[in-house]
Amino acid sequence: MVRTETLAPVQDALEVLPKDEYNATLVSNVHPPDWVNPEPASRYHLVVIGAGTAGLVTAAGAAGLGASVALVERHLMGGDCLNMGCVPSKSIIRASRAYADVRDALMFGIRVPAGTEVDFPAVMERMRRIRARISEHDSAWRFRELGVAVFLGEARFASRDTIEVVGKTLRFKKAVIATGARPVVPPIEGLAEAGYLTNETVFSLTERPERLAVIGGGPIGCELAQAFCRLGSDVILIERASQLLIREDADAAAILTEALRRDGVHVRLNSRVKRVTVSGREKLIHLESNGEGEIIAVDEILVGVGRAPNVEGLNLEIAGVQYDRRTGIAVNDRLQTSNPRIYAVGDVCMRYKFTHAADAAARIVIQNALFLGRKKLSALTIPWCTYTDPEIAHVGLSEREARERGIAVNAFVIPLSEVDRAIADGEEEGFVKILVRKGTDRILGATIVARHAGEMINEITLAMVKNIGLASLSSVIHPYPTQAEAIRKAADAYQRTRLTPGVKKLLRRWLAWTR
Numbered sequence: 001m002v003r004t005e006t007l008a009p010v011q012d013a014l015e016v017l018p019k020d021e022y023n024a025t026l027v028s029n030v031h032p033p034d035w036v037n038p039e040p041a042s043r044y045h046l047v048v049i050g051a052g053t054a055g056l057v058t059a060a061g062a063a064g065l066g067a068s069v070a071l072v073e074r075h076l077m078g079g080d081c082l083n084m085g086c087v088p089s090k091s092i093i094r095a096s097r098a099y100a101d102v103r104d105a106l107m108f109g110i111r112v113p114a115g116t117e118v119d120f121p122a123v124m125e126r127m128r129r130i131r132a133r134i135s136e137h138d139s140a141w142r143f144r145e146l147g148v149a150v151f152l153g154e155a156r157f158a159s160r161d162t163i164e165v166v167g168k169t170l171r172f173k174k175a176v177i178a179t180g181a182r183p184v185v186p187p188i189e190g191l192a193e194a195g196y197l198t199n200e201t202v203f204s205l206t207e208r209p210e211r212l213a214v215i216g217g218g219p220i221g222c223e224l225a226q227a228f229c230r231l232g233s234d235v236i237l238i239e240r241a242s243q244l245l246i247r248e249d250a251d252a253a254a255i256l257t258e259a260l261r262r263d264g265v266h267v268r269l270n271s272r273v274k275r276v277t278v279s280g281r282e283k284l285i286h287l288e289s290n291g292e293g294e295i296i297a298v299d300e301i302l303v304g305v306g307r308a309p310n311v312e313g314l315n316l317e318i319a320g321v322q323y324d325r326r327t328g329i330a331v332n333d334r335l336q337t338s339n340p341r342i343y344a345v346g347d348v349c350m351r352y353k354f355t356h357a358a359d360a361a362a363r364i365v366i367q368n369a370l371f372l373g374r375k376k377l378s379a380l381t382i383p384w385c386t387y388t389d390p391e392i393a394h395v396g397l398s399e400r401e402a403r404e405r406g407i408a409v410n411a412f413v414i415p416l417s418e419v420d421r422a423i424a425d426g427e428e429e430g431f432v433k434i435l436v437r438k439g440t441d442r443i444l445g446a447t448i449v450a451r452h453a454g455e456m457i458n459e460i461t462l463a464m465v466k467n468i469g470l471a472s473l474s475s476v477i478h479p480y481p482t483q484a485e486a487i488r489k490a491a492d493a494y495q496r497t498r499l500t501p502g503v504k505k506l507l508r509r510w511l512a513w514t515r
Contacts, residue, residue, distance in 0.1 A: 014076065016083075017204045022128035029132075029139035030077040037151045040170050044070045045370060047163055047172040049155045049314070052079020053355045054346030055178035056138055057362035063147040067370055070172075071148050072155040072165050078138035079180050080199070080347075081355045087134055088203040089223060091127040093387055096230035100263070100389065103230075107426055118232045120208035127203065157319035160339055174341055174369040177321070177329060178362075179314065181307035181347035186215065189275035194283045196301040199224075209233050209300035213285055215273060217244040219386040220304035222256065226388050229265045236266040236296060238273060238287065245386060249399065249447040252392045255429055256449070259390060276301065309348045333376045334368045335361060343369050350377070357382050383461045385454035390430045393453035395461045396445025397435060408438035410497075412470070412490040416450060419489070421481035427451050432486040434460065434470060434494075441469035441494055448486075456484050470494045 014031045016023040027033065030051075046062045048055045051073035059071040076083045095118075105112045136142065140150045153166035163170045183198035185191070197205075199220055210233060214225040217239030229235040237244075237260065243253040244260075244267070260267055271289040278284065282297045309328030316323050322330040322338040329337055329344040336343050345365045346358035360380055367373030383395035402409045416422035416430040430449035437444055446460040463473060474491035478484055 016076075018206050020125070020128065022125070022132040025132040026083070026128070026135045027076075029135040029141070030082070031073070031075065031152060032140055035140055035150075035152050037153065037166060037168065038149045040070070040168050041068055041149065043171040043173060044068045044149070045172075046070075046174050046176060047170050048072065048176045048178055049163065050079070050178035050180055050310075050346070050348070051077040051138070051143075051150075052178060052180045052346060052358070053081050054180075054358035054362045054365075055079070055176070056143070057359050058176050058178060058345065058365055059143065059148045060146055061363065061366045062370060065366070065370070069148045070151060070170050071143060072151045072153065072163070072170075074152070074154045077140055077143070077150075078135060082131065082135060082138050084200045084203055086355055087131050088127050089199070089220075089227075090387060091130045092123060092203075092231070093223060093227045093389075095123040095126065096227040097389055099230050104426075118208075118230075120231055121206055123231060124203070124206055154313065156313065157315040157321075159318060160320050161341055172341070174343065176365055176369065177314070177337070177342065177344040177348055178346045178358075179310040179348045181309050181328075181353060183303060184306040184308045185303055186273075186305050188215075188273050190278075191273075191276045191301070191303075194276045194278050194301065196303050198303050202302055209298075211298040212236075212300050212302060213238065213283075213296065213298040214302045214304060216303065216305035217241070217246075217267075217269075218304060218306070219245065221302075222260070222386060222388050224302060224304065225265050226260055226263055229260075229263050234266075235264070236268060236285075236298070238268050238271050238285075240270070240272050242270055244269070245392065248386070248392055248394060249433065251431070251433070252394075252447050252449045255390065255431075256386075256388055256392060259388070259429065307347060307353055311348065331377075333378050334374060335365050335377055336368065352382050352384065354382070354384050357384075381461055381465050383457045385457065387454065390427070390449050390451050391453035393448045393450075393457035394446070395457055396443070396464060398445060398447065399435065402435060402444065407444065409435045409444060410438050410494075411435050412493045414486040414489045414493070416483065416486060419481075419483055419486045421483045421485065422450070424481065425451070425483070427483070432456070432490050434487070434490045436470050436494065441471040442467075443470050450483055450486075452483070456487065459484065459487055471498075 045067035047070045048059045049072050059069050063069045099118055102112055143150050151165045155163050155165045158164045212228050212233040212235045214221045214237045225235050225237040244257055245253045268289050274286045274288050285296045287294045311323045320339040329349040331344050331349045335345055343365050345361045347353040364375040367375050385391055385393040413433045417428040422428050432448050434446045435444045443464050448456050470491050474495050478488050
């Protein structure tokens with residue numbers, strides 16, 4: 001199919017701060033200022049709105065299978081993950097871990113000269129350099145080479161089977177909405193007037209905030225609170241609930257809370273920000289903690305209390321797509337909306353707002369939208385990880401969820417203090433906890449607290465996906481010494497429960513008879 005192009009760029013150049021060579025490279029890849037939208041085809045097999053992880057995987061996968069695909073993005077291709085999520089945050093977290101290793105070097109017999117300090121501008125520059133490099137993978141140029149017609153601009157449904165973007169009409173056989181989500185800002189009196197940061201703006205910092213308040217003890221809040229504290233900020237982390245990471249195992253959250261406090265983070269649980277005022281250059285947080293009032297002065301406030309789906313401005317009513325401004329687009333288990341021609345995927349419609357969940361769900365959409373597939377989102381086994389130090393990784397049910405569902409379970413817990421490699425690494429704080437259905441070895445869930453828990457959880461996830469019981473994991477040989485050996489130890493612990501008094505008696509009789 002021959003496609004001609006318009007004669008001039010259709011979008012004003014986007015600006016990503018600070019202005020430097022790395023952000024210039026980023027923009028030139030993911031929202032090129034000289035980009036020229038193609039002339040639309042007569043009709044596309046698939047039109048994808050949103051070029052975050054879900055949209056990119058959908059577009060690239062469909063085009064690779066021979067479908068005619070259009071991809072529309074109003075802002076930066078790569079979405080949250082590349083530009084203001086996974087890539088920048090993990091780059092900063094890695095730098096903060098490097099500092100922590102230097103700080104703690106003496107416990108390994110390494111004497112570090114006095115005066116070691118963090119060069120915060122250099123940390124942020126490294127992050128921007130890494131982000132710019134990785135942006136090539138999500139670039140408009142690369143996707144055009146993959147056969148995707150990339151349109152930069154606002155997309156709006158014009159009917160149940162057409163989309164308008166910058167004066168062009170895109171007709172589709174099927175469409176996918178992958179517009180993602182944005183930070184929720186709590187209705188705190190005076191917060192807007194005082195000014196605040198979110199994950200969309202915090203990575204533009206070039207100077208370290210001396211005093212930083214983080215509102216919200218979820219994954220974003222915990223990760224960045226610890227990272228900024230290690231990088232030299234005086235950090236207070238404020239959470240309304242009685243524990244951090246309320247979706248996680250309580251034992252895991254307790255270990256993380258202690259680790260944060262040991263790093264120097266002022267963790268305030270059962271606390272609520274009543275209002276924010278300004279005095280000179282200071283932002284005053286009026287805090288209510290365990291029934292007592294307190295005023296805390298900070299330089300910056302970072303908000304990380306959740307995310308809201310991007311459903312505004314799409315003319316979803318015209319397309320016949322049902323949605324809720326809080327929960328997002330309504331989809332069935334096959335990710336199909338109330339308009340059977342239109343699917344949704346990723347943060348705009350899914351409970352689990354993770355890059356890897358969006359990637360996995362996008363593969364379901366490709367099959368269901370283009371090839372009459374009947375793949376179900378509920379069939380996915382989705383692990384996740386909070387990248388604090390130690391990390392907390394989880395898959396499947398927790399003990400609390402099992403109780404709520406009336407499922408009887410047995411938990412096999414191996415503290416890292418019983419794992420030789422963890423002892424040698426000086427990383428004894430943590431555990432592997434594996435849940436099995438009572439009376440069986442069927443794995444229902446697991447939580448791992450360890451410095452590299454995100455790498456360790458995959459073995460258990462694989463076992464769950466392939467219906468491999470915990471007993472079988474005891475026969476998997478793990479290199480010694482590794483921290484993942486804790487998984488085999490948990491399996492061995494299960495195997496020992498099978499040695500009932502009756503079984504032991506039979507074994508003794510056999511050994512006596514064969515002596």
